[in-house]
Amino acid sequence: MTDELAPDVSSLYSAPIVLWVEDELSRDYLSQLWQDDPLIKFCIAGGKENIRGVVHDARSQGFRHVCGLLDRDFGVSNRDRWSRNEHGIFIPDVHEIENYLLDPDALAGCELNTEPRSAEEIGDRLRQRADELRAWMACRKTIIEMREVTLRDFLPHPTCEEIPDIEQAKSYIEDSAWYSSLDERTQELVRPNYLSDRLKADHDSYGSCLEGDAWIKEFSGKELLHHIRDWIYTRGSGRGIQRDSDVAKAVGRWQVENGFIPQVLSELLAALRSRVAS
Numbered sequence: 339m340t341d342e343l344a345p346d347v348s349s350l351y352s353a354p355i356v357l358w359v360e361d362e363l364s365r366d367y368l369s370q371l372w373q374d375d376p377l378i379k380f381c382i383a384g385g386k387e388n389i390r391g392v393v394h395d396a397r398s399q400g401f402r403h404v405c406g407l408l409d410r411d412f413g414v415s416n417r418d419r420w421s422r423n424e425h426g427i428f429i430p431d432v433h434e435i436e437n438y439l440l441d442p443d444a445l446a447g448c449e450l451n452t453e454p455r456s457a458e459e460i461g462d463r464l465r466q467r468a469d470e471l472r473a474w475m476a477c478r479k480t481i482i483e484m485r486e487v488t489l490r491d492f493l494p495h496p497t498c499e500e501i502p503d504i505e506q507a508k509s510y511i512e513d514s515a516w517y518s519s520l521d522e523r524t525q526e527l528v529r530p531n532y533l534s535d536r537l538k539a540d541h542d543s544y545g546s547c548l549e550g551d552a553w554i555k556e557f558s559g560k561e562l563l564h565h566i567r568d569w570i571y572t573r574g575s576g577r578g579i580q581r582d583s584d585v586a587k588a589v590g591r592w593q594v595e596n597g598f599i600p601q602v603l604s605e606l607l608a609a610l611r612s613r614v615a616s
Contacts, residue, residue, distance in 0.1 A: 353379030370590030436559030476540035
């Protein structure tokens with residue numbers, strides 16, 4: 339840390355481990371699951387877009403104990419590199435943090451199952467809803483894939499020294515590998531049957547997930563949690579985000595009390611704590 343750092347930033351990062359998360363639900367669930375570990379302070383970023391930047395800025399200023407937890411969404415997990423993670427960004431192997439709450443036994447056993455519903459009923463209802471979401475998930479994944487094709491190798495911003503005049507600005511863009519291949523990429527996206535083939539492949543892939551238990555990891559956890567939340571939690575107060583957090587904390591308590599903490603989240607806690615010991 340340097341003397342130039344603002345006092346409020348130093349105070350913000352004064353805990354042994356600081357973990358930026360996307361929202362209140364992530365904080366409330368992990369706090370419950372990790373039993374309010376005194377080494378960890380949670381900061382809420384208000385969405386994943388901010389986390390990489392704020393973690394990079396903090397670590398570049400010497401706060402190497404500042405980390406971030408990102409939903410995988412349609413990307414790739416880096417779970418296999420957590421023990422040697424040099425950038426402080428952790429991406430689990432499920433679509434989003436809510437997927438860890440899609441535990442029929444925990445949902446049935448927690449104190450907020452006020453109806454009450456059985457684990458079998460909850461599991462069946464979640465699977466049925468996931469099946470209804472196949473086309474929506476395929477659409478979202480196809481959009482992501484099309485965006486990646488379009489923006490892959492997108493040119494970075496130049497330095498001011500590189501662009502002394504408008505002609506050089508034009509050359510910088512035109513001469514880039516991204517710009518020169520843009521027409522080819524666009525033609526690929528609009529070729530006959532590209533869209534229908536891509537959507538069908540993604541739709542079939544999500545169908546395969548439903549043949550086993552992979553759907554619990556691969557489908558939108560938020561959408562499935564919202565679908566099941568008010569079906570089991572029928573007598574509580576509060577609305578929306580508060581009810582999500584209530585269920586998250588209740589599921590977390592049940593998982594702790596019954597020895598069913600998701601293994602990956604135990605690994606995450608161990609990886610974070612190892613930073614204090616090192």
